[in-house]
Amino acid sequence: MEAGVIVGCLLVSACLSGMEAAVPLLHTARVQQLEERGSIGAGILLEYLRQPGRLASTVTIGRALARAMVLVLVVRWFLPAGGMMAAIGAAVLSGGVLWLAGDLIPKSLFCRFPHRLAARVAVLLRMLQLGLWPLTRLLETLSRAFVAALGGDPATGNLVATRERLRVMADQSSILTGEQRDLVASILDSGSATARDIMQPASKVVTTKAGRAAEARRKISVTSGFSRLPVAGADPAAGRWQGLWVLYDSMFVAGNEPRFPPRIEGGVHVEEILGLLRKARSPMAFIQDHGGQDIGIVTIEDVLRHYLGEVNL
DSSP, X not given: OHHHHHHHHHHHHHXXXXXXXXXGGOOHHHHHHHHHTTXXXXXXXXXXXXXXXXXXXXXXXXHHHHHHHHHHHHHHHHHHHHHHHHHHHHHHHHHHHHHIIIXXXXXXXXXXSHHHHHHHHHXXXXXXXXXXXXXXXXXXXXXXXXXXXXXXXXXXXXXXXXXXXXXXXXXXXXXXXXXXXXXXXXHHHGGGOBHHHHSEEGGXXXXXXXXXXXXXXXXXXXXXXXXXXXXXOSOGGGOOEEEEEEHHHHHHSTTOOOBOOOEEETTSBHHHHHHHHHXXXXXXXXXXXXXXXXXXXXXXXXXXXXXXXXXXX
């Protein structure tokens, strides 16, 4: 009886270790094909791929219980017959067997045939999950409480890392190159920089007046070297540009209507500017003060120059 329980626990440990190794190697499209062919295990795998936390909890608790059961039964078996030394020796030997047959070999097999083996073992894993649900629920609750106590977000499980901590991690990383470390440092150091800090002030911006002929604007573009010119209104004192004239549009786009880039408050942080430009699909943004007047421009080149140093696009 006890020998059968030991063999069963060893098989459970092997299956759980194999699943732990196989799931990161699974391709969703391949698993969906298996499900369409009628594989029940493939449907279970898709659920685990969408919610990997459930798999991790079941594997952790189930494997720990299976291995603990094996060690307890081995010690109980050998202790009355051979004494303490025999029981300790048997426990050490069983630990090696557990590592070899319950961890190393199944992981190797599941890594070699992840889809085939994982789909067949998924049903057993679901049964273990249902049986271990109270323990997995308790583990998840304790994990969330522990993450919250460390200052992290219990909903995502992510711990809060300060800029100083991230800088130390980058400096100590053996994976990053020197240039990559410098880039990480420049990004972390730019935390307080705003659009006003990197913009080209309005006094230095080359503009074109509203109503000016396209040929005259092309001459200004060639003379200044800028292919994008803000369009100033008839009254410069108003402090607002009417749009953005683009050389490419005047040459290849019918109508030659000005573009309307996004307007950004001067206090917006630099790391937000790229997202705003990408969302607006614009290479330039007008920077405003609190009164709504345009006080400068920011381009993608200005943002990259802030992070990377002098660049020419």
